[in-house]
Amino acid sequence: MSHPSDSSQPVVYEIRIAGHLSSQWSEWFAGLTVTLDADGTTWLSGPVIDQAALYGLLKKVRDTGLTLIAVNQISSKQEHP
Amino acid sequence: MKQSVLAFVGALLELRGVFYNASMSTPILATKLYLPPPRSKVVLRPRLIERLNEGLSAGRPPGVTLVSAPAGFGKTTLISEWVSARLKDEGGGMKEEDNLHPSTVAWLSLDEGDNDPSRFLTYLISAMQTIVPKIGERLLGGLQSPQPPPIETILTTLLNEITTIADNFILVLDDYHVVDSQPVDQALVFLVEHLPPQMQLVIASREDPPLPLARLRVRGQLTELRATDLRFTPAEAAEFLNRVMGLTLSAEAIAALEQRTEGWIAGLQLAALALSGTTATPGQGETTRFIESFTGSHHFVLDYLLEEVLQKQPETIQSFLLSTAILDRLCGPLCDAIVLDPGVPGQATLEYLEHANLFIVPLDNERQWYRYHRLFADLLRQRLRQAILDVAAHHLRASQWYDANGYMTEAFHHAIAAKDLARAADVAERAWPSMEGTFQTAAWLGWIKQLPEEVIRTRPLLGMQIGRAFSDAGEPETSERYLQDAERGLIDAADLAAFKPLPGTIALIRAYNAQVQGNVADTLKYAELAAQLIPEDDIYRRAQAAITLNFTHWVTGNLEAARRALEDWMTSMTRLGNHVFVVASAFAVADILIEQGRLREARQTYEQALQLAAKAGPEAEAITAHHQLGLALLQHELDNAEAFVQHWQQAADLGRQTTLVDWPYRWQVAQARVKASMGDFDVALDLLDEAQRVYVKNPVPDLRPVAALKTQVYLRQGRLSQAQAWVCECGLSVDDEPSYLHEFEYLTLARVLLAEPGVNALLTRLLRAAEAQNRTGSMLEILVTQALASRAQGNTPAALATLEHALTLAEPEGYVRIFVDEGEPMRLLLERMKAEGGKMKEYIHRLLAASGARQDIHPSSFIPQPLLVPLSPRELEVLRLIAQGLSNQEIADRLFLAVSTVKGYTRTIFDKLQVQRRTEAVARARELGLL
Incomplete structure (x- = not known):
């Protein structure tokens, strides 16, 4: 069995949501980094183990009544803006 | 008829479900089925109620009402207000424009547990039973079995029963977004595609369910309310803030709040709570300051508002909210056990929260059980993690309370959340007997996955139970691994007396595992060991050992011994008063009698069982489809057309309601047999293919595999090449x-x-x-x-x-x-x-x-008369060459045969085809499809 070597590596995602979220939400979102943007949105970013974990996070966004704006995958070398 | 004897093993497994169902009922969380009681003060939303009513109006086909919006948009409130109002209307007078007058509403609040399709269907049927008490009752038995029938079979039966309901009704599935399981989604799609005319399905969800929404819209079968519809208009916001929440806000303040929250109801409610609080009537200046800071802030609205609301509450209430946020459902005594503060009595506090509109939802009319609004609970839990204290201690107290009050599932999950694994294992051990009895083995194994192996290894009882669960789940190898753990644990156990019954039960499980694996020697060995180890007065377990021995005899063809063992078993079941078991065992006895060529005795046995079933009640009658089918086939054998038709009809009627999983297979095979008797061979083949499709695997191999049954039909049709293909595949010589x-x-x-x-x-x-x-x-x-x-x-x-x-x-x-x-x-x-x-x-x-x-x-003019004796492959080869116009000499050369041999073949071919000439032979062969 040969899988692409990076498939088991966590991928870094950033999730953009409307409004400013205080940093205490970091734990709620499985340890993602909370960054407030000047345009009134919040970036949640960090490694996500797999697709199931990503959908789990998106469900949390939905269930907390947050407005989802974007989901991006960023390559591990590239730093979050 | 052999396959019916075999199916008895599967049926027996089934019957353990019937047995337990007869003695205890499946625990159903009644609060999931309550229509949420209407609130005293709400915003009336006539524009939305009208839209919902339109879905039921004359000229529209009944269909689906979808209320799809994120958390906090008042979905549940709206639907419960709507259906409650309809129920009230029903008393006064009906709206004339409606062609539907749903006098009844079935409500089902879904939760994560409903991702298990069996549980989902169990609750679906239970919800329907709040309208029609007996509906789907027989299906519930089937759902509790270790190998439930296919979902479509259950739904088809349920839908058939629904079409017999006289009144129209509404079925509400609330919180459908918690469903994250394909089988349940497929069940919903099936339901929607076969929606009976008297049913309107209402779905509330935070995300669109996987339904063919576009098609439903085109057909006019979909009524939709979405976030844009649900959000409060400025007028509704004004009514809500000033009338419902009792504020006195200016038009500007309301407009500002409405704009900032975009009509989002949860946000408005939190804002209102933040504005009420300490001062009874907030001064205009304070209000303005709040609204200014609120709109000016870049903080996430909800986050900010919750903080404000909590700050306004007394500290005791704050701590009550945080402490109880770990609970999925709340009641007074449970809150008392967790909060441990006599100054904040549970019941009174819950009623205060409801009165204060603090996001708490009563789950019953008695105001006994409540839950927090899910959005609010999520936020509180998030706070809890940072705020306090010893969360684990809270979970432990919750676990203890649930345990003491018999809610084992909650007791287990809170023990795990408290990281008290010994307690969790203890709860699992004690929960096993009733969980197994109500066929929640899969759910129980789900718990076990959360326990580390070290914990399990020190507990022989738990090890045996897991062994049993995997055995039930059809995983004998895994089962054996845990049984060995249990035995090792027994060696080290200090208090052996407590584990006295274990060795006998372990032997019993091993006998069953060996049987599943087709290992006759081990089956006999362990069944005999179990019979030695289990004490005389333990009738039920002794009978299990006896029945295992009996089946082993039977698999080796020792029918008389098998039948005697069955009759012993029936005697002990009669002693236990379990007539359902006796009725079921009787059809196996009858089937064995038929194998023994004792048709008269078989008939008596069937008939006695039917009489007993009539006295024993609906559970026993539900399985008599098998007896009627057995009698029908018996009368078919005897060529008594009238008696055959009578029993056949009864079998068909009862079969539609039967819960035994092997029924569809038996029914198809029986139909194929009768069709083949009548010469309808193609139909018989189709029925056999269908039989193969609905075949449910059971522990014993099938004595009459469909492939062999089909081969016999091919032979009757003269399709020798198909029959020979089976010979090549079957591997027998x-x-x-x-x-x-x-x-x-x-x-x-x-x-x-x-x-x-x-x-x-x-x-x-x-x-x-x-x-x-x-x-x-x-x-x-x-x-x-x-x-x-x-x-x-x-x-x-x-x-x-x-x-x-x-x-x-x-x-x-x-x-x-x-x-x-x-x-x-x-x-x-x-x-x-x-x-x-x-x-x-x-x-x-x-x-x-x-x-x-x-x-x-069956006039032969419709069906080509099949060959009486099929052609051999060599004869077919010769026939093909004849058809190509070759002479006997040419054929002889081609096949390296003597001319006299070819002539011999030609004669046989003519005989078999019942023709005189080569041209006739070719024509007849074409007619029969041989060429």
């Missing part, structure tokens, strides 16, 4: 030493290879084995095959002698079909016997009359 388990397949093999060397010896071996075990039913089948083989081999005297033997055995019981269904070759043999004027003249006359009758019903 005429030189094998046949076992009882494969008897039917060897008989089929003999029929395909009728004239080949080795067939006679094979049949002799089969006959000897059947004689040795007194299996007259088997003997008859073998003798009939032998007679046909002798005839095909041109040995008519032997054929007649064998047939006479068969007739002597068959006459006292009145067999007809076993001969008549063989068609022309058998008819010719019987004519010959009649002509020779031997014994049993009357019987032979009856059989011939029955053969004639069959031909009258």
Whole structure:
């Protein structure tokens, strides 16, 4: 069995949501980094183990009544803006 | 009829469900089925109610109402207000424009547990039963079995029952977004695609369900309310803030709040709570400051608002909210056990929260159970993690309370959340008997996955229970691993007395595992060991050992021993007062009697069981489809058309409601058999394919595999190449030493290879084995095959002698079909016997009359008369060359044969095709599809 070597590596995602979220939400979102943007949105970013974990996070966004704006995958070398 | 005996094993497994269902009911969380009670003060939303009513209005096909919006948009409130108002309307007078007057509403609040399709369907049926008490009752039994019937089968039956409901009704599925399971989604799609006319399905969800929404919209079957519809308009916001929440805000303040929250109801409610709070009537200045800071802030609205709301509450309430946020459902005593502060009594505080609109939802009219609004609970839990204290201690107290009050599932999950694994294991051990009894094995194994192996290894009782659960789940290897753990644990156990019953139970589980794996020697070994270890007075477990022994006898063809063991089992079940078991065992006894060629006794057994079932009640009657089918097939064998039709009809009616999983298979095979008897071979083949499709695997191999049954039909059709393809695939040879388990397949093999060397010896071996075990039913089948083989081999005297033997055995019981269904070759043999004027003249006359009758019903002009004796592969080869116009000499050259040999083949081909000339032979062969 040969899988692409990076498939088991966590991928870094950033999730953009409307409004400013205080940093205490970091734990709620499985340890993602909370960054407030000047345009009134919040970036949640960090490694996500797999697709199931990503959908789990998106469900949390939905269930907390947050407005989802974007989901991006960023390559591990590239730093979050 | 062998397959029906075999199916008894599956049925027995089933019956454990019936057994337990008879003695205890499945725990159903009634709060999931409550229509949320209407609130005293709400914003009336006529524009939305009207939209919802439009979905039910005249001229529109009934369909789906979808309320799809994120958390906090008032979905549940709106739907409960709407249906409650309709229920009230029903008392006064109906709206004239409605063609639907749902006088009844079934409500189901879904939760994560409903991702298990069996649980989902159980609750779906329970919700329906709040309208029609008995609906789907028999299905519930099937759902509790270890191998529930396919979801579509259950839904089809349920939908059929729904179509008999006189009144229209609404079924509400609330919180559908928690469903994250394909089988449940598929069940919903199936439901929507087969929606009965009297049903309106209402779905509330935070995300669109996977339904063909576009198609439903086009067909006008979808009523939709989405976030844009649900958000409060400025007027609604004003009514909500000032009337419902009791504020006195200016138009500007309301507009600002409405704009900032975009009409989002949860946000408005939090804002209102933040504004009320300490000061009864907030000064205009304070309000303005709040609204300014709120709109000016870049903080996430909800986050900010919650902080404000909590700050306004007294500290005791704050701490009450945080402490109880870990609970999915709340009641007064439970809150008392967790908060441990007599100053904040649970029941009074819950009522205060409800009164204060603090996001708490009553789950029943008695104000006993509540839950927090899910959004609010999520936020509180997030706070809890940072705010306090010892969360684990809270979970531990919750676990203890639930445990003491018999809520084992919650007790387990809170023990895990408290990281108290010993406690979790203890709860699992104590929960097992009732969980197994109500067939929640899968859910229980889900718990076990959360326990580390080290914990399990120190607990022999838990190890045995897990072994049992995996055994039930059809994983004997995993089961054995845990049984070994349990045994090792027993060696180290200090208090052996507590584990006294364990070795006997472990032996019983091993016997069952060996049986599933087809290991006869081990099955006998462990069943006997279990019988030794289990004390005399433990009737139920002793009977389990006995029944396992019985089936082992039966698999080896020792039918008399198997039947005696079954009758012992029935005696002990009668002693226990379990008539359902007795009724079910009776059909197995009858089937064995048929195998033994004792048709009269079989009939008596069936009939006695039916009488007993009538007295024993609906659970026993639900399984009598099998008995009726057995009687129908018996009457079919005896050629009593009237009695056959009568039992057949009853079997069909009862079968639609039966809960036994093997029913669809038995029903298809039985239909195929009757169709084949009538000469409808193509239909019979279709039915057999369908039988294969609905076959549910059970622990014992199928004695009459569909492939062999189909092969026998191919032979009747003269489709030799298909029959031979089976011979190649089946891997059996005429030189094998046949076992009882494969008897039917060897008989089929003999029929395909009728004239080949080795067939006679094979049949002799089969006959000897059947004689040795007194299996007259088997003997008859073998003798009939032998007679046909002798005839095909041109040995008519032997054929007649064998047939006479068969007739002597068959006459006292009145067999007809076993001969008549063989068609022309058998008819010719019987004519010959009649002509020779031997014994049993009357019987032979009856059989011939029955053969004639069959031909009258099915004129050969519609169905090409199949070949009486199929062509051999070599004959087919010669026939193909004849069809190409080759002469005998040319054929001989081509096949490296002597011309005289080719002539011999040609003669046989002409005989078999019943023609005189080469051209006729080719035409006839084309007609039969041989070329």
